[in-house]
Amino acid sequence: MIPNRWLVHMTACLVTITLVMTVTSGCWSRKEIEDLAFVMAMGVDRSPSGNIQMTAQFAKPGAMGGAQDQASQEKPFWVATTEGDTMFEAFRKLGYLSPKRPYLPHNDFYLFGEDIFREFGLKPFLDFIIRDTEPRLSARIGVVRSTSAKDFLQAEFEGMPLSSEALRGIMNHLMNAWGTIPDITIREFVDRMESEGIEPIAMGAELIPLAPDVEIEGDPTREQIKATATLGGAAVFKGDYLVGWLDGFETRGLNWILGKVKNTVVEFPHPGHEDKIVSVGILRATGKFKVEAEGNRVRASIEVNAVGNLGCVQEPVDLMKEPELWTKLEAGAQSTIEDEISRAVATLQRLGSDAVGFGQYIFRRNPRQWATLRERWDEIFPAIEVSTSVKVHLREMGVILKSTESR
Amino acid sequence: MKQQERGRISAFQYMCILLVIRMTATTVAFPFMTGHESPTDAWIGALIGIGGSLVLLELMVRLSLYFPDMTVVQFSQALLGKFFGGIAALLLVGFWVFDAAVTARAMGSALVNAFMPETPVLVFIIVTVFFGANGARQGLEITARWSELATVGVLMTAIMLVLPFKAMSFQNLLPILPYGLSPHLKRAATMTSMFLRLSVLGMMIPYVRNKKDVLRYTRYTVIVSGIVLTAQSIALVAVFGSRAATSAVPTLQLVRQITIGEFFERIEIIPVSLWLLNSGVNIGAFIWASSLGLAQLFNLNRFEPLTYPIGGLAVLLGMVLFKNYVEQVRYLIGLQPILVPLVVLGVYLLLYAGFIFKRLWFPKRTNSGAPAALEADPDDTK
Numbered sequence: 001m002i003p004n005r006w007l008v009h010m011t012a013c014l015v016t017i018t019l020v021m022t023v024t025s026g027c028w029s030r031k032e033i034e035d036l037a038f039v040m041a042m043g044v045d046r047s048p049s050g051n052i053q054m055t056a057q058f059a060k061p062g063a064m065g066g067a068q069d070q071a072s073q074e075k076p077f078w079v080a081t082t083e084g085d086t087m088f089e090a091f092r093k094l095g096y097l098s099p100k101r102p103y104l105p106h107n108d109f110y111l112f113g114e115d116i117f118r119e120f121g122l123k124p125f126l127d128f129i130i131r132d133t134e135p136r137l138s139a140r141i142g143v144v145r146s147t148s149a150k151d152f153l154q155a156e157f158e159g160m161p162l163s164s165e166a167l168r169g170i171m172n173h174l175m176n177a178w179g180t181i182p183d184i185t186i187r188e189f190v191d192r193m194e195s196e197g198i199e200p201i202a203m204g205a206e207l208i209p210l211a212p213d214v215e216i217e218g219d220p221t222r223e224q225i226k227a228t229a230t231l232g233g234a235a236v237f238k239g240d241y242l243v244g245w246l247d248g249f250e251t252r253g254l255n256w257i258l259g260k261v262k263n264t265v266v267e268f269p270h271p272g273h274e275d276k277i278v279s280v281g282i283l284r285a286t287g288k289f290k291v292e293a294e295g296n297r298v299r300a301s302i303e304v305n306a307v308g309n310l311g312c313v314q315e316p317v318d319l320m321k322e323p324e325l326w327t328k329l330e331a332g333a334q335s336t337i338e339d340e341i342s343r344a345v346a347t348l349q350r351l352g353s354d355a356v357g358f359g360q361y362i363f364r365r366n367p368r369q370w371a372t373l374r375e376r377w378d379e380i381f382p383a384i385e386v387s388t389s390v391k392v393h394l395r396e397m398g399v400i401l402k403s404t405e406s407r
Numbered sequence: 408m409k410q411q412e413r414g415r416i417s418a419f420q421y422m423c424i425l426l427v428i429r430m431t432a433t434t435v436a437f438p439f440m441t442g443h444e445s446p447t448d449a450w451i452g453a454l455i456g457i458g459g460s461l462v463l464l465e466l467m468v469r470l471s472l473y474f475p476d477m478t479v480v481q482f483s484q485a486l487l488g489k490f491f492g493g494i495a496a497l498l499l500v501g502f503w504v505f506d507a508a509v510t511a512r513a514m515g516s517a518l519v520n521a522f523m524p525e526t527p528v529l530v531f532i533i534v535t536v537f538f539g540a541n542g543a544r545q546g547l548e549i550t551a552r553w554s555e556l557a558t559v560g561v562l563m564t565a566i567m568l569v570l571p572f573k574a575m576s577f578q579n580l581l582p583i584l585p586y587g588l589s590p591h592l593k594r595a596a597t598m599t600s601m602f603l604r605l606s607v608l609g610m611m612i613p614y615v616r617n618k619k620d621v622l623r624y625t626r627y628t629v630i631v632s633g634i635v636l637t638a639q640s641i642a643l644v645a646v647f648g649s650r651a652a653t654s655a656v657p658t659l660q661l662v663r664q665i666t667i668g669e670f671f672e673r674i675e676i677i678p679v680s681l682w683l684l685n686s687g688v689n690i691g692a693f694i695w696a697s698s699l700g701l702a703q704l705f706n707l708n709r710f711e712p713l714t715y716p717i718g719g720l721a722v723l724l725g726m727v728l729f730k731n732y733v734e735q736v737r738y739l740i741g742l743q744p745i746l747v748p749l750v751v752l753g754v755y756l757l758l759y760a761g762f763i764f765k766r767l768w769f770p771k772r773t774n775s776g777a778p779a780a781l782e783a784d785p786d787d788t789k
Contacts, residue, residue: 016537133521138574138666187574187664191648364578367585 037100040077040164043149044090044125045113047083052116052124054090055081055150056102057164076162079153087128104134108168110186111142111149111205114235114242121240122193122200130190137187140171142203143235143242152207155229163229170231171203179261180248182234193237196370197359197377201254204233204245238353246347253344256304256337256390257356259287265311266392268332271325276314280333280394282306291361291384293369298380300358302341302388308333309396316403326394333392341388349382358384411702411710414548416611418620423554424692425605425628430561430635431685436513437657438739439597440640444590446652448583449640452591456598457633461626464605467755468625470762471612479609480700483754486761493704495754499606500700502750504717506604507693508724509738511536514686515725516732518679521659532725535683539691540718543698544711547614550691557688560681564658565635567678568642571664575645596744598636602629603751610696655732694718 038059047053060076080097084090094102110129129135144152157166174181182201184192192200209227234251236244246254255261263283270276285306292299310329319325348355359377363370373380416424439456440449474482479499484492515531542550584591608625615621639658643651646664654660662675698717702710729735 012541016541133524136663137660138664187647187650191579191650194649194653363585364581367582370585 035100036103037098039102039104039107040162041109041111041153041167042104042107043111043113043144043153044087044116045148045150046116046119049083051083051085052087052090053081053083053148053150054087054094055079055153056091056094056098057153058098058102059106059162059164075156077164079150081150087125088132091128104132105136107135108139108164109142110135110139111144111152112202113144113148113150114146117143117235117237117242122237123240126186126190126193129186135186137190138185140203141184141186141189142205142231144205144207145233145235145245147207151227152205152229155207155227157228167205167229167231174231175262177263178248179252179255179264180233181231181251182255183260192355192357195360196363196374197354197361198357199239199353199355200237201246201355202235202237203231204235204251205229205231206233234355236348236351236353236355238351243353244347244351246344249340250344250347253337253340253342254348254356256285256287256341257289257302257344259285259304261285261287261306266308266333266336268336270313270315271328271332273315278313278315278329278332279311280308280329280392281311282308282333282392283395289356289358289361291358293362293366293373296376296380298358298362298373298384300356300384300386302386304337304341304388304390306333306337306390306392308392308394310394310398313403316405318402319397320401330392330394333394334390337390337392338388341390342386345384345386349384352378352382354381411707412547412614412699414546414551415614415616416547416551418615418617418624420551420555421608421611421615421621422624422628423558424551424611424688425608425625426561426632427554427557427685428605428607428689428692429602429628429632430564431510431514431682431689436517436655436736436739437639437643438736438743439594439601439636440643440651440657441654441736442740443594443597443652445584445586446640446649447580447585447644448591449594449644449651450637451584451588452594453598453633453637453640455591455595456602457629457637459595459599460602460633461629463599463752464602464608464625464629465622466759467606468608468612468622470755470758471609472618472621473762474613475618476613478613478700478703479606479758480703483758483761484704486758486765491757492761495757496700496704498750498754499609500697500704502747503607503693503697503700504721505724507536507539507690507697507717507721508728509735510686510689510693511721512725512729513735513739514682516729516735517656517659518683520732521656522679529722529726531683532722535687536690536694536718536722536725538687539689540694540714542688542691543695543718544714547611547695550688550695553684553688553691557681557685560678560685561631561635563678563681565638567658567662567665568635568638571642571646571661571666573666574664575642576648577645579644579646579648580641593744596748597740600744600747603747606751606755607692607696610699611692655736690718690721694721 039056040059041057043055045053045055057077057079060078080094082090082093082096084093091102112125130137153163155163157163160166160169171181175183181203184201184203189200189202192198207227207229232248234246234254235242236246252261252264261282265279265281267277267279270278285304287302287304289300289302317325345356354377358381359370362373439453440446471479474485477485480496483496486492487495511532512528514535515528518531519526519528542553605628612618612621643657643661646661647654647657651657659675659679662678694714694717698713699710701713729738
């Protein structure tokens with residue numbers, strides 16, 4: 001009897017251990033790293049036949065890193081394009097071209113061709129990204145201006161061979177040093193889409209074709225870079241559809257309002273010498289807005305505070321002798337920022353897309369009032385009166401007290 | 408007197424078991440947020456639910472403390488007579504088995520949905536239920552010790568709520584009450600029904616060593632888990648805005664948002680393994696309670712042989728109850744807020760009725776209808 005019981009006990013233990021091992025260690029639905037093809041950026045276009053055309057940029061781990069000259073021998077990424085009726089199908093079809101299993105969690109960019117959002121709206125594309133378990137919600141969404149996302153993903157960058165890494169570098173740089181692109185992840189994009197009184201915006205992306213290099217000297221093993229790319233501006237949506245664009249400075253105008261500008265350069269005419277330019281480096285800025293509604297009349301007041309240093313002047317200044325120049329320079333910077341803000345708001349009003357969130361402000365503070373305005377917001381928004389108050393404080397002037405002057 | 412359960416637990420362990428039960432699979436699915444209108448001010452609904460649960464659980468514990476050495480199965484027979492008391496007890500036992508199945512399925516479905524779509528949900532259910540049933544078979548003390556370990560999960564959950572701070576925007580918490588109070592009452596009903604799963608405390612109280620602390624620790628349970636759940640709802644809204652209500656596994660998605668310094672990412676495996684452990688302990692407590700209840704109801708000598716069959720029943724139920732996760736969520740937010748209060752509160756209402764009736768009509772002979780298996784005279788405690 002006793003060995004029998006011992007046997008039962010051991011069997012039970014073994015079964016438990018096996019089950020726990022198979023399940024917790026992920027042996028069941030396992031994914032080995034050498035069997036995966038990491039998608040680094042994904043582009044979606046409309047194919048000539050009207051389907052979804054998906055372009056994936058895969059990392060080529062073998063060509064990454066290593067010796068310096070190796071990078072110039074082989075591109076560290078490769079691009080595959082498939083077609084499908086849905087995003088899911090098109091993604092699975094990448095398997096026709098990729099010997100390894102396409103793997104999405106490391107993807108940082110979802111780039112869409114401009115036409116596709118104008119014609120189809122967002123619905124057919126976003127669902128896959130937020131429903132599937134693989135895509136990350138912290139990825140960025142971008143709209144490629146005037147070219148297709150397929151061509152965009154072929155772009156290469158000097159200095160950083162893996163183009164999705166390079167794109168991320170440019171994106172971070174623009175967000176931290178310029179503020180000319182919107183800082184929006186897919187999560188925030190979807191939140192804007194679903195929230196009351198605010199419309200989504202996405203990063204704008206542009207391909208820069210380069211003139212072919214005729215005089216190739218040295219190693220002809222690899223083609224020269226045909227095209228590079230950059231980011232900038234914002235794609236503006238209304239509901240599901242792409243309705244227009246904000247250029248870089250208009251996007252910065254929007255970012256001033258939202259308080260998302262971190263560090264940037266502001267230029268304005270030199271006080272007294274209108275043909276010369278002064279530029280000021282803004283170090284930090286805060287922005288907020290208030291919206292008041294009385295009946296059909298809605299007024300928004302925007303308040304921006306910025307702190308900066310003098311960047312450079314084209315007309316010599318002597319701040320020791322003319323202390324009142326500070327206020328003039330500050331006023332100049334203020335007028336530029338005000339101009340950017342009013343341009344941004346005007347463009348948004350022309351497009352009829354409340355990307356600032358004026359409606360959201362009312363909804364959050366006064367949901368009852370929003371219920372009465374909601375239906376007519378399309379008519380109310382373009383007529384909102386916006387008053388802007390910008391304060392710029394210039395602190396320092398660099399390491400010289402007085403400009404150099406020729407005698 | 409047949410001593411089916413010999414173990415004794417401390418009041419702290421009692422609290423740990425209750426905390427683990429409250430914070431498990433439901434934490435993954437988070438039904439009190441999911442699917443309800445007006446997610447932005449969900450904390451209002453949470454607070455209403457916590458207040459209600461505090462009162463209801465207090466009443467349940469107080470009734471149990473009148474019979475400090477009897478489980479709810481035993482004193483229901485003492486109060487309502489052998490037949491009706493038996494039926495009431497059977498209802499509770501049935502609910503525990505059912506809820507073990509629901510919990511197992513919720514955990515399994517969440518894992519399948521979020522991590523391993525190819526793995527059959529049956530595997531996760533079998534693993535957690537087997538773990539729980541095995542613990543239950545060894546008695547309450549084992550489950551209690553496991554739960555002490557698993558309570559770390561509560562702490563972990565609390566930390567997880569702070570970590571995605573980069574993605575949080577507290578402006579999302581506005582507006583307050585845009586759709587009036589009614590969505591919050593529904594939400595509070597969901598929350599209360601989740602708290603009523605703690606009705607297993609009726610089985611545990613006789614085995615708590617220090618009965619003076621039971622009431623206090625029950626309140627702690629409600630307050631601690633309530634605070635964590637409220638904080639969780641706030642964190643979810645701060646990160647996801649209105650999307651918090653449309654996510655199937657909001658907590659998992661929240662954990663996925665954690666990014667610290669671009670390298671501290673993808674740590675979801677830590678909370679997930681803890682939730683797996685929690686579900687196991689939770690199911691263990693339910694299986695222990697239902698098998699002990701059945702043993703006491705039918706006057707069996709031992710309850711241990713019942714644990715595996717009940718576990719098997721829970722696995723079976725977990726598989727057949729819901730076709731998919733959507734049905735499960737629909738149960739959690741639609742049917743559960745009606746069904747669970749109906750069963751648990753209905754039974755306790757009957758028990759209270761019986762209790763008051765006995766008090767009024769037979770002030771001296773409170774115990775006249777008690778089964779032979781009585782250990783002590785409940786009048787001692789008055």
